[in-house]
Amino acid sequence: MQNYVLDGNKDTSVEDFQIRDNLINTLKERFKTYGYKQVRTSTFEYYDLYSTITGTVSQDDMMKVIDSSGKVLVLRPDVTIPITRMIAANQGSLPADLRLFYVLDVFRQNQEQSDRKETTQAGVEFFGDDKPENNAETIMLAIHTMKDLGFHNFKLEIGHAGFFKELIKQTSISPQELDQLQNLIQSKNIAEMNPFLDQLPIEEDVKSAIRSIPLLYGNPADVIRQAETIIRNTEMKDLLSNLVDVYEVLKDYGEEDALVFNLGLINNMDYYSGIIFQGFVEHVGKPLLMGGRYDNLGEQFSSPMPAIGFAFEVDDLLNAHDQEKLWKEKKDPLSILVRYEKDRQKEAFELAFQLRRNGWQVLTYPTENTTAEYVSADCSIHYTGELPQLELDGKLETFTDLKELQRILWEMGSED
Numbered sequence: 001m002q003n004y005v006l007d008g009n010k011d012t013s014v015e016d017f018q019i020r021d022n023l024i025n026t027l028k029e030r031f032k033t034y035g036y037k038q039v040r041t042s043t044f045e046y047y048d049l050y051s052t053i054t055g056t057v058s059q060d061d062m063m064k065v066i067d068s069s070g071k072v073l074v075l076r077p078d079v080t081i082p083i084t085r086m087i088a089a090n091q092g093s094l095p096a097d098l099r100l101f102y103v104l105d106v107f108r109q110n111q112e113q114s115d116r117k118e119t120t121q122a123g124v125e126f127f128g129d130d131k132p133e134n135n136a137e138t139i140m141l142a143i144h145t146m147k148d149l150g151f152h153n154f155k156l157e158i159g160h161a162g163f164f165k166e167l168i169k170q171t172s173i174s175p176q177e178l179d180q181l182q183n184l185i186q187s188k189n190i191a192e193m194n195p196f197l198d199q200l201p202i203e204e205d206v207k208s209a210i211r212s213i214p215l216l217y218g219n220p221a222d223v224i225r226q227a228e229t230i231i232r233n234t235e236m237k238d239l240l241s242n243l244v245d246v247y248e249v250l251k252d253y254g255e256e257d258a259l260v261f262n263l264g265l266i267n268n269m270d271y272y273s274g275i276i277f278q279g280f281v282e283h284v285g286k287p288l289l290m291g292g293r294y295d296n297l298g299e300q301f302s303s304p305m306p307a308i309g310f311a312f313e314v315d316d317l318l319n320a321h322d323q324e325k326l327w328k329e330k331k332d333p334l335s336i337l338v339r340y341e342k343d344r345q346k347e348a349f350e351l352a353f354q355l356r357r358n359g360w361q362v363l364t365y366p367t368e369n370t371t372a373e374y375v376s377a378d379c380s381i382h383y384t385g386e387l388p389q390l391e392l393d394g395k396l397e398t399f400t401d402l403k404e405l406q407r408i409l410w411e412m413g414s415e416d
């Protein structure tokens with residue numbers, strides 16, 4: 001038979017979906033406790049939105065479609081940009097700080113990962129000023145969520161989008177050379193970076209400052225000390241003190257063990273303007289979350305709107321599967337099978353309605369339907385006479401009081 005599954009696509013089994021759903025719920029619940037409200041943006045966007053904005057996804061990486069009027073659309077290649085556009089359009093009526101979260105599919109294609117066109121991102125966007133408290137709170141939310149997911153040995157790497165850019169401003173290298181240099185810094189490939197830098201027309205002391213960038217990694221206090229030695233102007237000095245201020249607030253959250261400073265950190269998106277960060281766990285070679293400040297993006301929609309945010313890659317979180325067990329073990333709600341005689345149908349439906357109010361899974365079947373014998377459930381209730389009967393260890397127990405029945409079910413639901 002012909003294979004109709006796209007290359008690299010994998011159907012999700014019922015069990016995998018459950019794990020994924022538990023994970024997403026964990027993220028959503030944590031985001032809400034920091035005051036975030038859920039939003040969604042349209043799957044389709046005008047291609048023009050992305051081709052005119054600077055700092056966006058590369059045009060070749062976007063998935064394009066043509067609508068019936070001939071307009072070129074793209075499948076949402078990023079969430080931060082359309083949310084910023086959406087907020088910019090309504091800005092008149094916004095409170096000072098706005099905290100939004102989303103769980104949405106993102107569509108990108110590139111040569112290195114041709115089999116991953118569609119991924120799910122769960123992220124937050126905090127429209128508020130570049131204040132150390134705001135930045136620290138957002139970073140703390142990322143840490144808190146990683147802990148909720150059961151990752152204990154993770155690191156949150158913090159850098160600054162401007163630090164490297166300031167150094168590059170003092171050179172006249174081409175965009176291609178810059179791209180290559182960034183890749184070498186990102187992969188900490190010092191062996192190739194040094195000869196590459198040697199043949200570029202850059203002043204010697206700028207060159208040596210660039211050379212030290214990949215080494216500016218590790219304990220925040222040490223990195224700050226080393227970075228101070230390569231500062232070349234007031235802009236770089238301000239950037240560094242911005243990072244120090246955030247670090248000082250973060251210390252009061254008591255999560256210093258999770259923090260690493262990395263001034264060679266480079267995020268995919270070009271819209272970042274300030275502090276940036278990525279979250280890593282052991283044995284997984286890529287970041288599970290990415291984010292940072294993007295204070296200038298709103299201006300491209302004629303609405304200055306400072307903001308910070310980050311997004312988890314849900315599929316990558318799932319693949320970090322040592323942790324998978326944790327979500328699997330999360331208990332499903334109690335499942336109850338209600339079997340009824342036809343002349344008790346109305347009462348059985350009422351009972352099922354009451355039980356579902358507790359969040360339990362309830363399936364109802366008339367006794368004559370033998371399929372029910374193959375349905376798996378934690379317990380069965382028989383509504384064949386005047387009153388419901390709960391099946392316990394093969395015996396039927398009658399309940400005159402619905403509350404008493406519910407109490408016993410609660411106990412069953414909380415048993416391990």
Ligand SMILES: N[C@@H](Cc1c[nH]c[nH+]1)C(=O)O
Binds near residue numbers: 079080290311
């Ligand atoms: N949109 C970014 C993540 C992010 C959310 N907010 C800020 N940054 C990405 O796809 O990598």
